[in-house]
Amino acid sequence: MSGPKHSPIYRLTATDPQKQRRVVSKDGHNNVRIDNVEGMVKLYLHDIWTTVVDIKWRYKLTLFASTFVVTWFTFGVIYYFIGMGNGDLDPEPGYNHTPCVQNVATLTGAFLFSLESQTTIGYGFRYISEECPLAVFTLVAQLVLTSLAEAFVTGAFLAKLARPKKRSETIKFSHLAVVTQCEGWPCLIVRVANLRKSLLIQCQLTGRLLFPYETQEGEKTLVQQTVVDFRLDSSSECSTLLLPLTFYHILDESSPLQSLTAENLRSRDFELVVTLNATMESTAASCQSRTSYIPQEIMWGYEFKPMLFASPSGRYMADFNCFDEVRPCSDPSMLSGHVHKLRLEKEYRKD
Structure with a gap:
């Protein structure tokens, strides 16, 4: 590799004797602090999409994981109470008794049924019964609501990855x-x-x-x-x-x-x-x-x-x-x- 010859080169480093205030840092970040804004949380919630996209990665990963875990557990609790109201958890159910969800006798079982339903890896050992309309309605509501929540969180996750920033x-x-x-x-x-x-x-x-x-x-x-x-x-x-x-x-x-x-x-x-x-x-x-x-x-x-x-x-x-x-x-x-x-x-x- 060849290049023209020049006079001696000096690498100069700028110094800030008194650390002068800056609006924009050298790496392009905003140094302006926003303070004393009334209703800031409400404003952020009104634009929830931008808020979710802008949050730091540790919070976004926590939100991504908690979206699944919270919905699994919430609907698991709902299935548990539905079974309790239907008498599925009684020690000696009647001879002609049909459970709302087969083989669900504990909260852990209800959680596993909720997980299997939402991730579409059922139904085998645990499955819903057609004799319980409330459980069928809850299942439909779970699949619709969680699909929307997962699409929102997954979209925000991908949007942060693809940001031109x-x-x-x-x-x-x-x-x-x-x-x-x-x-x-x-x-x-x-x-x-x-x-x-x-x-x-x-x-x-x-x-x-x-x-x-x-x-x-x-x-x-x-x-x-x-x-x-x-x-x-x-x-x-x-x-x-x-x-x-x-x-x-x-x-x-x-x-x-x-x-x-x-x-x-x-x-x-x-x-x-x-x-x-x-x-x-x-x-x-x-x-x-x-x-x-x-x-x-x-x-x-x-x-x-x-x-x-x-x-x-x-x-x-x-x-x-x-x-x-x-x-x-x-x-x-x-x-x-x-x-x-x-x-x-x-x-x-x-x-």
Whole structure:
């Protein structure tokens, strides 16, 4: 494998001296705590499907198992009381007595009959009698109700397995963002890669800048949002995420980060939330992956190390050991932090 030679590479790790608050964590999870909502349990029960799909796996597995066990035991108790009311549990039943359920004389036997009926592994030793309409009605009700309950729980189980959220875990964002010069303008650049061979199509990277804001009237807002546009070459949309790509945002006059410089970067208080929306080619389902960057995770005057090389077999190889590696850029204006001043001087000389 061969690749171009470059200057020494530095792997930089961002640090958070005071553990700055974040709305979105680096792995894309929501850090906002919802509290003091009246009737939260009632609201969750109104949307029971979403609640069941969203619960953690340990609770979902418990719900899945308890659905079967509880219904088996509940209807077993019902069959037991039906037999008790019919006199099936008497020590000496009459000569012409016909039990509601044959060979069920204990609660354990009633539970086993309920289990065999619901799982359709009967009837052999225990079976229902046609002389007891109440038991027949209970059997029909059990099969209808438990089929609905099992379909609901099984569907929620499969829906959680097939959630596009899991696909987003194989979308990788660079740990750091860099600011380097591109076509005469400083650009904020992030790197994104797809870790699976299955393609992501119609990819679009968008950003939201979150920062504290104070209005002219003196009203303070803890989190103000504004849009940060990211581009790939000449378009804001990527047809396929086949190779590791770099998306950039130009820090021009229309950018909400236009006042950002190398000197004030570390003193700024903001969070840049980056979201990738894409469609999975295999299932046509949409997925979304996100991360965030704070000033300590933005490197001014650096650029990403190339990670795509040509192999001797004629194929391309993406070396993910270089995915998060950055190096100082070769532009002296970026290293000095006076890129805006130099650009104005060039425009003045042209005029």
